Amino acid sequence: MSLILENISKNFRSFQAVQGVSFTLEPGEVVGFLGPNGAGKTTTMRMIAGLIRPSSGNIKLKGRMSAMIEEPSFYPYLSGLENLRYSASLTGIGENAILPALERVGLMERREHRVSSYSQGMRQRLGLARTLLGNPEVLLLDEPTNGLDPQGVAEMRELIRGVSSEGVTVLLSSHILAEVEKIAPRVIIINKGRIQADGRVRELFSQLGSEIISMTLDVPADFTPQALEMLGSQPWVQKVYLHPSGVLVLNLLQHDLDQIAPAMVHARIPLLGFRTDVESLEQVYLQAVTKKVQA
Amino acid sequence: MIPRIALAELRKARFKKRFWILLIIMGVLTPLVQVIIAYFVTQNLSGGQLDQGGAISKDIAENAATAFSLGRNFISVGIAIFLLPISAMVGNYFIGEERGFKMWKVILVSQPNRLNVLLGKFLAGIMLLAILILGSGLGNITIGFLANLAFFHAPNTGDWGTLIPLYFLQCLTVTAPLALAMLLSSLIAAPAMSLLGTILLPPILEGITTASIISQLDKINVVNAAFQALKLKNLFEQVPRYYLSTNLNLGTSFAASSVVGGIFGNRGAANNPLNSILEFSWQNTWWSVGVCGVYAAIFLAVFLAMWMRRDVLD
Structure with a gap:
C-alpha cells in the first residue's frame, strides 16, 4: 500500500468538511478523485499533504510524497530553474535532478526566465516538474490540466501515465471527467465530505449507472x-x-x-x-x- | 537539515533588490556622507570662524572620518536607525512573502517537516541580518580607511578589541525583533501593518508599562517625597533594563563613553561626571544580549507553537 486513509474527518468549527473518508491506494495506481466544488477534495488532499491536521482518523503514507495543490505557486521574481533549485534544496534533493525534471515537462528553453513571464500552462508544467523532483512514490495532483491547451493536456496525460508506469501512485483531482476517464482506471467520488463511490468506472456504472x-x-x-x-x-x-x-x-x-x-x-x-x-x-x-x- | 533550509532561503534572498539597496545605504552611502562632510569641514576650517583653535577643530573633523570612527559611529548611531526596520523587513520577507505568493502550501508539504522549515527560516533571518550588519560595518571601515588614506592621514587607531566583538554581539540582539517580525507577519495579513507593528509595538508597550508603573506611585507629600524620588530614580534606572528597545542597540554606550572619555581625557576615571550613566561595560553588554535572547526565545516559541497547530488553507 502506498497510501492509506482511515476514517479521516475534518471540522472547521461547526462545519464538517470531510467525514469519515477511507481509501487505500496501491503502488503505481492512478486514481481519479472527483467531486463538485466544496465537496472536500482539496481538504482531503491538503490533509494527505500534511497542510491540514485531520480532526480524527489516520493517514499512513509509504515513501516520499509530493503534491501540487490547486494552482501551482512560485516565487515570481525567480526563474523556473531557481524555483526548482529552491525546492530541491529545501527537500534535500540533489541539483542533478532539476534539469531532467525541466526536460521532462518541456521547459528547458525557458528555464532561465522569470516565472512572472510564464503562461498559465507553463506554470502548470513547472508545478508538475517540481512535484517530480526526487522521484516521489506518491503524487497528489489537484487539477493538473488547468490552463493547458489540448496539446498540453495530452502531454500531461502521457506524463502521468509515464510516472505511473514507473510505480508512482497518483491521486488526481480534476473537473474534466473525460480526461480523468482516459488516465485513471479507478475513481473515488466525494460529495459533501463523504465518499459516494470508489471503484473502477465500469464497476461503478453497473452499481450506480x-x-x-x-x-x-x-x-x-x-x-x-x-x-x-x-x-x-x-x-x-x-x-x-x-x-x-x-x-x-x-x-x-x-x-x-x-x-x-x-x-x-x-x-x-x-x-x-x-x-x-x-x-x-x-x-x-x-x-x-x-x-x-x-x- | 535546518542549515540546509537556511542556505536555500538565503540563496533565494539574494534575488531581492531591497536587501542590496539596504546594504548600499548602510554600508556605502552612510559612511560616504560622513567622509564628504568631514572633507568639506577640514577644507573650510582654515582661517574661518569655526577654526577657533585651528588644529583641534581640524583634528576632530579628521578623526571623525577614520576607519575606526566610521565603524564605531555606525554600530552606535547609524545602525540605531536601521535595527528595527531591517529586522522587520527580513522577518516579513521570510514569512509574509510566503502568504503573498501562496507558497506555504508548497513549502510546508509533509517533507521536510514544518518545524525544520520554520527554524530554517529563522536561522536564515539571523544570517541575513548578520550579513547586513557585518557587511555594512565592513563597508564603513573600508571607506573610512580609504578616505583617511586619501584625504586626512589621521592615525587609524581606536579600541578595535571592543568594536569588532560588538558587531558580532549586535547580530545576536536582533534575533528578538526578527522573531517578533516573524510572529507578527504570521498573525497580520497586511505586510505594512506587520512592519509597523514590529517597529512600533516594543516602544509603545514599554511606554505603557512605564506609565502604568508611574501611575501606581503614591502622591508626593512632605513625608514620602524622598522615598518617591528614590522610587522614581529606581524606576528610570532599573525598569528599562528589561525593555527590548533599550537593550537592542549595543553600541550606544561604547560611542558615548568614547566621546565623553575624549572630552574628559580619561574614560572611566573618577573625574568623569557622566561615568555612571555612559560608561561602557561588558557586563551591561552581555546583559543586553541576554535580555534580547529571552525576548527572542519567547517570540520564537509563540511563533512555532502557532504554526505547529495551524492549518494551511491559503
Whole structure:
C-alpha cells in the first residue's frame, strides 16, 4: 500500500468538511478523485499533504510524497530553474535532478526566465516538474490540466501515465471527467465530505449507472430550438444540451425513458433517430453526486 | 537539515533588490556622507570662524572620518536607525512573502517537516541580518580607511578589541525583533501593518508599562517625597533594563563613553561626571544580549507553537 486513509474527518468549527473518508491506494495506481466544488477534495488532499491536521482518523503514507495543490505557486521574481533549485534544496534533493525534471515537462528553453513571464500552462508544467523532483512514490495532483491547451493536456496525460508506469501512485483531482476517464482506471467520488463511490468506472456504472442514462436524440434542425425548450421544461429530464454536431444530448433516469416518445409526439417534433450512450464517467459521477447523502 | 533550509532561503534572498539597496545605504552611502562632510569641514576650517583653535577643530573633523570612527559611529548611531526596520523587513520577507505568493502550501508539504522549515527560516533571518550588519560595518571601515588614506592621514587607531566583538554581539540582539517580525507577519495579513507593528509595538508597550508603573506611585507629600524620588530614580534606572528597545542597540554606550572619555581625557576615571550613566561595560553588554535572547526565545516559541497547530488553507 502506498497510501492509506482511515476514517479521516475534518471540522472547521461547526462545519464538517470531510467525514469519515477511507481509501487505500496501491503502488503505481492512478486514481481519479472527483467531486463538485466544496465537496472536500482539496481538504482531503491538503490533509494527505500534511497542510491540514485531520480532526480524527489516520493517514499512513509509504515513501516520499509530493503534491501540487490547486494552482501551482512560485516565487515570481525567480526563474523556473531557481524555483526548482529552491525546492530541491529545501527537500534535500540533489541539483542533478532539476534539469531532467525541466526536460521532462518541456521547459528547458525557458528555464532561465522569470516565472512572472510564464503562461498559465507553463506554470502548470513547472508545478508538475517540481512535484517530480526526487522521484516521489506518491503524487497528489489537484487539477493538473488547468490552463493547458489540448496539446498540453495530452502531454500531461502521457506524463502521468509515464510516472505511473514507473510505480508512482497518483491521486488526481480534476473537473474534466473525460480526461480523468482516459488516465485513471479507478475513481473515488466525494460529495459533501463523504465518499459516494470508489471503484473502477465500469464497476461503478453497473452499481450506480442503472438509474441515470445519457441519450442522444436526432431531430430536424428546424425543430432543434423547440425540442430543446420542450425537453428542458420536463421535470424528468436531469440535463439537456445541444451538442456541436447538432444532436440533442440529455440525461434522465432510466425509468423515465418511455416518457420521451409521448412528449415528442405531443409537441409534434419529428424524431429522426435516437440512441442511448455507452456508460461514461459523467453518468457515474452525476449519479454519485446527486444521490442523497445519508446523515 | 535546518542549515540546509537556511542556505536555500538565503540563496533565494539574494534575488531581492531591497536587501542590496539596504546594504548600499548602510554600508556605502552612510559612511560616504560622513567622509564628504568631514572633507568639506577640514577644507573650510582654515582661517574661518569655526577654526577657533585651528588644529583641534581640524583634528576632530579628521578623526571623525577614520576607519575606526566610521565603524564605531555606525554600530552606535547609524545602525540605531536601521535595527528595527531591517529586522522587520527580513522577518516579513521570510514569512509574509510566503502568504503573498501562496507558497506555504508548497513549502510546508509533509517533507521536510514544518518545524525544520520554520527554524530554517529563522536561522536564515539571523544570517541575513548578520550579513547586513557585518557587511555594512565592513563597508564603513573600508571607506573610512580609504578616505583617511586619501584625504586626512589621521592615525587609524581606536579600541578595535571592543568594536569588532560588538558587531558580532549586535547580530545576536536582533534575533528578538526578527522573531517578533516573524510572529507578527504570521498573525497580520497586511505586510505594512506587520512592519509597523514590529517597529512600533516594543516602544509603545514599554511606554505603557512605564506609565502604568508611574501611575501606581503614591502622591508626593512632605513625608514620602524622598522615598518617591528614590522610587522614581529606581524606576528610570532599573525598569528599562528589561525593555527590548533599550537593550537592542549595543553600541550606544561604547560611542558615548568614547566621546565623553575624549572630552574628559580619561574614560572611566573618577573625574568623569557622566561615568555612571555612559560608561561602557561588558557586563551591561552581555546583559543586553541576554535580555534580547529571552525576548527572542519567547517570540520564537509563540511563533512555532502557532504554526505547529495551524492549518494551511491559503
